[in-house]
Amino acid sequence: MAITFLKGSELNTALEHLIEDADNYLYLICPYFHLHEKLKVELKDKRDQPNLKIVVMFGKNEEGIHKSLKKEDFDFLKTFPNIEIRYEPKLHAKYYASEDRAIITSLNLLQYSHDHNIEVGVIMDVKGILGSLGDLVSSGNSAEGDSYLYFEKVIKNSELKYQRVPTFEKAMLGLKNEYKGSNEKVDLLSEIYESSPFKTLKYKWESKQNDDKSENNKWANNSHSEGKGYCIRTGQQIPFNLKKPFCSQAFSTWSQFGNKDYAENYCHFSGEDSNGNTSFANPILKRNWRKAKELHKF
Structure with missing residues (x-):
């Protein structure tokens, strides 16, 4: 057993290799998901491995769990043949x-975290961490065995929100x-995304863009009138x-941690x-900054 301390790009690379080398099990457990493109590339190669069981667990945001797992990431994850989302x-x-290995880390699966935050972790590299649980238990206490057993309990006690199961003959x-296809056994998430404020706000925004006939009309639209803004977490006016x-x-939730650079959902x-490109420190999308400054005179 080898335990190695990881930081910065080392951590990102180790996570990419963990995904790349997984053949039997892949556990992705963290509160927030907005997958980096590099991780998506590694994961896409797993779509043709129905024997690989993927378990995804996310958390937080009880008032709107779609904020912790982005809709685009849910749509991406449910294309895998053998997956649970909890x-x-x-x-x-x-x-x-x-x-083969496990990583315990500060790193969320957020694109912003990968690119900007100071993140660290440890990797435990042991052949058979998930494949020979009996050996781990019988051999006594070990960091990799203890961590696996603990997260098995966490998974067991979590809420199953989505499950797609492969069929073999x-x-x-x-x-x-021989793999014959996969069937959805559980889907308690699609309805949440369909009814979430995200969809309504996105529809309104796209409708406004289609209705605006010129740049002047677009920025004169009432949605951009002086004095009006939007919550960067919920989209509420x-x-x-x-x-x-x-x-x-949203401020009450954010203030529990007070991370000014935490990736948010909407442009103020x-x-x-x-798409995670706003935060308390930068609440306006770069492309809107000049117009916002002209209108609000700051």
């Missing part, structure tokens, strides 16, 4: 594991299992104020989806 509201830990006189870009409920000026 929810635990108290989750704050970050744990990524395959049958015996082939070659019973010597081989609030007074425009660069020092207070949250509605009261336009209300459009920001």
Whole structure:
């Protein structure tokens, strides 16, 4: 067993390799998901591995869990043939594991975290971390065994929100299992995304863009009138104020940690989806900054 301390790009690379090398199990456990493109590239190669069981767990945001797992990431994850997506509201830990190794880290699966934050972790590299649980238990206490057993309990007690299961048939006189396809067994998430404020706000924003016939008309639209802004977490309309870009409920949640660089969901000026490119420190999308400054004279 080898335990190695990781930081910065080392951590990102180790996580990419963990995903790349997984053949039997892949556990992705963290509160917030907005996958970096590099991780998506590694994961895409797993779509043709129905024997690989992927367990995703996210948490936080009980009032709107779609904020912790982006819709685009849910749409991406549900294309895998053998996957469970689970929810635990108290989750704050970050744990990524395959049958060969496990990473315990500060790193959320957020693109912003990968590119900007100071993140550290430790990797435990042991063949059979998930594949030979009996050996781990019988051999006594070990960091990799203890962590695996603990997160197995966390997974068992979490809420199953989505499950897609592969179907196999015996082939070659019973010597081989042939993959026949996958079926959704559980889906409690699609309805949440369909009814979430995200969809309504996105529709309104796209409609405004289609209706505006010129640049002048677009920025004269009432949605950009002086004094009006949007909560960068919920999209709710609030007074425009660069020092207070949250509605009261969102501010209460944000203030528990007070991370000024935490990636948020919407542009304070336009209300459009920001794809994690806004934060308390930078509440307006760069492309809207000049127009916002002209209109609000700050």
